[in-house]
Amino acid sequence: MAATSPVKDFLVTYLMPEKCYREFFVSFHLHVPCLKFVLNRVVGFWILLDTFLAQLPQLLKILWRGSVEGLSLTSILLQLYAFSCPVVYAVSNNFPLFAWAERLFTLAQTAAIIFLILHYRGDTLRGILLLLGYSGVMFLLGSYAATAVVSVMQASSLAALIASKALQTVTNHHNGHTGQLSSVSVFLSCAGSLGVLFVSLQETESSLASLSHILSACLSCVLLAQVLCCRSSTATATKKRE
Template sequence: MDTSTLKDLLVGRLMPEKCYEELFVRFNLHAPCLKFVLNKVVGIWIILDAFLAQIPQLLKILWRGSAEGLSLTSFLLHLYALSCPVVYAAAHNFPFFAWAERLFTLAQTATIVFLILHYRGETLKGSLLLLGFGGVMLLLGSYATAALIEVMDTSTVAAFISSKAVQIVTNHQNGHTGQLSTLSLLLSCAGSLGAAIVSVQENGGSFTTLFHMLSPCLSFVLLVQVLCYTRTAGSVAKKMD
């Protein structure tokens, strides 16, 4: 790639011109510039996770017409985890653009929960669940006490971790990963890794950081399960042929 093209691509998007000069002209591993670029990349990872992580999973369920292997408990925990920052932001009257991506991801996950129940033949139950969930969200955002909102916000990471742990156990018990999306897991792994890096920078070696570091580890386990079970299924199919 031409150096001018590379410069146009990087400067202003990932780094200031000063850092470009340090890293790509002088080939100097300038620590502040490296940290700046890392933070930019981490931010992109987190945004991709927020906007896109559940879309491949949603599309895969719709394409296959099945939610086999997906743990309802896992996705309900995931739904709760995504709800907490939305309720927190609404209760504190944050500008909508500051938490709109969370609402977008929340809608995706709520749709997945509905589809899990729908493909189990429990469409009415799924509809009532989403209506009830929407009502509770509205009430919490409007009337919940500050103490309750704080507890919900604090429990977000624990809910994410529990969600992944439940799905891991479900995969192990089933002996397959069903309709879990590999791409969704990759995006989730990248996003949770980004959040862990931010937590390390902001909180150091705190208990919160430990939780944030556990999340990408569990995402990686899920990814390994998908790859291993897919390979095993492929080997069995070849033997049968």
């Protein structure tokens, strides 16, 4: 029976309340508040997916290819800073672990990417020292940082992420290809940025915050366009190296 179908159970459990299911699939009515609710739920899943998995394809691609060609170290360092700010903020404010645990996974992936960039560039010792120093700084910030410092870090995380995307975009343009930049990671990041933009435009925010989210989403789209358009150039560059 339709009332107990697996499809209905899935939709009602994860995407919409029972009322919206009846509006869409029983009454065949495009109920605007329900549509908005579903879109927000889907966007939330996309944002979570970006937060949890966006860096993993990039890490796996580096390990698989054994190369970090085309990746901007400064860009990844800015990403590490941007991803660290919410963790420091959460620890300083004693948020429960489940509220920010996925950020730790993202930090570990980003830190591993930075180490691999230095390792494949022949600077393994510097990579180890950088990770040790980073771990110490994170501990000190989470345990002893002043509230004003933590607040400034949290407020600057989006700016760091925008700068990171801009640097990688410039690097791609300068190289004429995207190197080992993962198309899957870029796609997940783009989807997550568009999701954050969709949510932020519905909330009451300052014009500067909205503009920042728009800029971040635009840069993500530019990166995705570069990856899609430069595949042939990247393949040619890889063959020349081999």
